[in-house]
Amino acid sequence: MEAEKELSPEQREELLTTLKGRFEKNRRRHQDLDWAAVQAKLEANPGKLWSLHEMERTGGEPDVIGQDTSTGEYLFYDCAAESPKGRRSVCYDHEALESRKEHKPENSAVEMAADMGIELLTEEQYRQLQTLGNFDMKTSSWLKTPAEIRKLGGAIFADFRYGQVFVYHNGASSYYAARAFRGSLRV
Template identity: 70%
Template sequence: MKNEMSIQQNEELFNILKIRFEKNMNRHENIEWAKVQSKLEANTEKVKSIGEMEITGGEPDVVGYNKETDDYFFFDCSAESPKGRRSICYDHEALESRKEYKPLNSAVNMAVVMGIEILDEEQYRYLQKLGKFDTKISSWVKTPNQIRKLGGAIFCDRRYDNVFTYHNGAESYYAGRGFRGLLKV
């Protein structure tokens, strides 16, 4: 992840986020952009993470607010799994297990470096209530420990107007599979 964003880069990012926020009010009814921006301005590390979500093609947008914790939730809202986060296996263990044709990275590693979390299945299904996402490709989702211990990982997509959850070996990777992230601000 880049160390610092210039003032101009920050302004450009905030402008992109504000325009996206205003175009997609159905994702965040009763949330005011000014309050979201104020929280972002107070959290420079979170702004860097949002910037990484944007740079990798995630098109982050606000999808919720937790009044108890005073957190806004940003999810990747690109139509398909972010382009800059595809052709990756699930986690570091899976990456290390590949003897040949290793991908460049893993979903879990990338999320950690970016300062975000991978959506879990429940969060992925929530996102799908806000629009139609991943109708052509798929996204890794946070895999429960009991599945991962057995060598598997799960991913989701939307086909036939339904959200499906599938499994694969965690070491597998495809050009048409990435991951979607979550950032709490």
């Protein structure tokens, strides 16, 4: 199974070129970081590169938003202006998907993220992302939901309207054409 989670040399080079271009275009997101160091870390972690490829393939436009000073890991978030197109119309998790009697979506946010090797953004991470630009002005994104909310059948999502981040709740089995999820990856 791991063999399918490797990029061809062409895919790897194309992705690195895309990531480098995005990194240079959006210096505000990572002012004190150096692309050569990020690229070296990526090249040493082909599985993480595959996850970034999946983020890119599904419309997430991943970019470096910082570095964890305690671990040295670079933090990538989905930075597409709107919730990623290739991940929309999904309910929150597998349990929610199974609970639907009819009109089931094809997948869930939690399962897709796990398959991609990434994590859903938490509320705190989503708010951090919004300090780097305006995201989800027309769409919304599922967020990692606290267990106590999920146990009661709910899940949380967020968007940016009227100059403000709003965090809402929905039944975890709901899904909408304008809602996907944003992910994070540590490399």
